[in-house]
Amino acid sequence: MTAHASDYTFADSVLLRIRGPRRLLKHFNAEYEEARTAPVLEPDIDVSIAFGGPADRLPGGAEVTGGHKTARWRVILGPPDARPLRAAIRLAGGPPSFALSLVQGYFVEALVAVALAGAERIALPAAAFADDGGATVVLGRSGAGKTTLTARALAAGRTVLSDDQVILDASGRCWRYPRRLRLYPDIEETAPQAWSRLTAGTRSTLHHRALLRRLTRGYVAPSLAVPASDISATVTSDPLPLRRLVVVERYENGEFTARPQPAAWVIGQAEELLAQQRARFAGAVSGAWTDTLDAVLQAERRTVSAALRGVQATSLAVPRAWGARRAVDTLDSYLGLT
Structure with a gap:
C-alpha cells in the first residue's frame, strides 16, 4: 500500500x-x-x-x-x-x-x-476566547462544557481560539490547538444558535448518533468532529496574551460558586488533568519513556507557573445535579461570552 x-x-x-x-x-x-x-x-x-x-x-x-x-x-x-x-x-x-x-x-x-x-509550551485541556485584546482560558475535564461554550461563542460572533485544548507558553501567550470541534447531539438543546448554523447533513448525523446511543444504551456514543468554520469564521490562529484563567469543576451538592484561587492551586489542577489525559499512554510504557513523561510534566509545571504571573485565576463550582443546559447557561452568563 x-x-x-x-x-x-x-x-x-x-x-x-x-x-x-x-x-x-x-x-x-x-x-x-x-x-x-x-x-x-x-x-x-x-x-x-x-x-x-x-x-x-x-x-x-x-x-x-x-x-x-x-x-x-x-x-x-x-x-x-x-x-x-x-x-x-x-x-x-x-x-x-x-x-x-x-x-x-x-x-x-x-x-x-x-x-x-x-x-517550553503546554497543551492545556481548556477552551480559550478572545477578551479585551487577550484571552480568557477555561480549564476543565471532559464534560465541563468547554465545547458547548465555544459553539455558543462562535454563533454569537465572538472570536475563539480553541474548544478543548489551548497551547500556552511561558510568556503567557495562548495559541490555538488546530483541531475540529467535538459535538454531541445535545448541542441542539445547549447551544441552539450554533445548532441552527450547522449544515442539514451534520444535524442529521447528530440525530442518528443520538438514536444509536439510545439503542446501545450508551455503549456507542461517539462525538462528531465538525470544523469550527461550520458555525462561524471567527476563529483566530494568532497568539493572544493570557488575561484570565477559569477552572470549571462539577460537585455533587451545593450551589454555584466562584472563588479566586492562587497560582499553586491552578497548577495542581492542570497537572491532575494532564495526568488523566495521558493515563493510557503513561500506563503502557516503562523505562526511559516513563522518565520522559515525568520530565515533561515538570517542564509543563514550570511553563504554567511562569504564564500565570499576574493573571487572575478563579474556580467555578457547578452542581452536578444541574442539567447541561442550566450549567452552560450559568457559565456563559458568568464569563460574559454571549
Whole structure:
C-alpha cells in the first residue's frame, strides 16, 4: 500500500508528520487542515499509521498494544530522546474513524505534548476566547462544557481560539490547538444558535448518533468532529496574551460558586488533568519513556507557573445535579461570552 505524508505545525514551533495511505491521511487532514504546512526536511514527530501490516520494533523504544470497544492498536515507539520522535501505529477493528480518533488522542497528541514541552509550551485541556485584546482560558475535564461554550461563542460572533485544548507558553501567550470541534447531539438543546448554523447533513448525523446511543444504551456514543468554520469564521490562529484563567469543576451538592484561587492551586489542577489525559499512554510504557513523561510534566509545571504571573485565576463550582443546559447557561452568563 502506497504511503503518503502530510505535515502540520503546532504553535509555530512543533512540526508533526503523519505518513500512511491517502484514506487514513484524509482523517488527519480534516482534523488539522488549518495547520498544514509545506513539507520540511526534518519534522519533530514522525508517525506512520495503517490498518494492519508489519511494524518493526525501534531500538531503545517501547511497544504498546491495547484497544477500546471495537478498536485495537499496536503502537511502536522510538526512543524518547530521539529527534524526530518516531511512532508506527497499526490498527484493527473499527469503524476506521473511531479507531483513528482514539489513537490520535491517546498517542499522536501525547507525542505532540512531549515535543511542545521541549519548546517550553503546554497543551492545556481548556477552551480559550478572545477578551479585551487577550484571552480568557477555561480549564476543565471532559464534560465541563468547554465545547458547548465555544459553539455558543462562535454563533454569537465572538472570536475563539480553541474548544478543548489551548497551547500556552511561558510568556503567557495562548495559541490555538488546530483541531475540529467535538459535538454531541445535545448541542441542539445547549447551544441552539450554533445548532441552527450547522449544515442539514451534520444535524442529521447528530440525530442518528443520538438514536444509536439510545439503542446501545450508551455503549456507542461517539462525538462528531465538525470544523469550527461550520458555525462561524471567527476563529483566530494568532497568539493572544493570557488575561484570565477559569477552572470549571462539577460537585455533587451545593450551589454555584466562584472563588479566586492562587497560582499553586491552578497548577495542581492542570497537572491532575494532564495526568488523566495521558493515563493510557503513561500506563503502557516503562523505562526511559516513563522518565520522559515525568520530565515533561515538570517542564509543563514550570511553563504554567511562569504564564500565570499576574493573571487572575478563579474556580467555578457547578452542581452536578444541574442539567447541561442550566450549567452552560450559568457559565456563559458568568464569563460574559454571549
